[in-house]
Amino acid sequence: xxxxVITLYDTQFKSARQLIHTLCxxxxxxxxxxxxxxxxxxxxxxxxxLDLLQFVEAWMSVHAQSIVGTQPGLEPWQFYGPSTRRGNxxxxxxxxxxxxxxxxxxxxxKRIQAVSKVAGGESLQYSTRCAIVDSMLxxxxxxxxxxxxx
Numbered sequence: 001x002x003x004x005v006i007t008l009y010d011t012q013f014k015s016a017r018q019l020i021h022t023l024c025x026x027x028x029x030x031x032x033x034x035x036x037x038x039x040x041x042x043x044x045x046x047x048x049x050l051d052l053l054q055f056v057e058a059w060m061s062v063h064a065q066s067i068v069g070t071q072p073g074l075e076p077w078q079f080y081g082p083s084t085r086r087g088n089x090x091x092x093x094x095x096x097x098x099x100x101x102x103x104x105x106x107x108x109x110k111r112i113q114a115v116s117k118v119a120g121g122e123s124l125q126y127s128t129r130c131a132i133v134d135s136m137l138x139x140x141x142x143x144x145x146x147x148x149x150x
Contacts, residue, residue, distance in 0.1 A: 011048065013048055013049065013052060014052070016051075016052055016056070019035070019052060019056055020055075020059055021095050023056070023067065024067070024093040024095060027066075027067045027070060027082070027084050028072055028073060028082030028093070029072055029082075030071060035053075035056075037049055037053065063118050063119065065091075065118065066084055066086075066091035066093075066118050067084065069086065070084035070085060070086050070091065071084065071085045071086070072084065072085065073085040073090050073091060073092070074092070074106075074107070077105065077106070078104060078105045078106045079092055079102075079103075079104050079105070081093055081094065081095060082095070088111070090107075091118065092104070109128040109129075112126070
């Protein structure tokens with residue numbers, strides 16, 4: 001058995017960005033994220049940890065609907081990144097950088113009503129397309145997306 005040493009001020013914290021990315025990835029797989037907050041001997045929480053928790057709190061105040069009470073979203077072949085789902089609404093997390101365009105595959109395109117940002121609700125431009133054969137054979141292609149409202 002190896003003995004460890006706990007220092008009074010541990011400064012090896014994840015960044016706020018890493019915490020949000022991890023939260024999105026865990027929610028996208030149907031999980032829950034448990035953060036370990038370690039109070040000091042006097043019962044107070046280190047200011048660095050409080051800062052991180054406040055950042056997560058601020059992010060969640062805007063984006064909670066895309067995390068809390070959701071199910072896993074699209075399959076990895078449909079969208080390259082984490083996603084969640086609430087009913088017939090999908091939430092896609094664009095974690096790394098701004099994108100000019102995003103591709104989503106295998107969704108029932110005739111049911112898409114809108115695309116918008118969660119933060120602020122700003123409408124985003126989108127276009128749809130499918131193979132000619134798919135449009136002729138199936139007026140509502142589903143390809144792997146389970147529709148709980150049908």
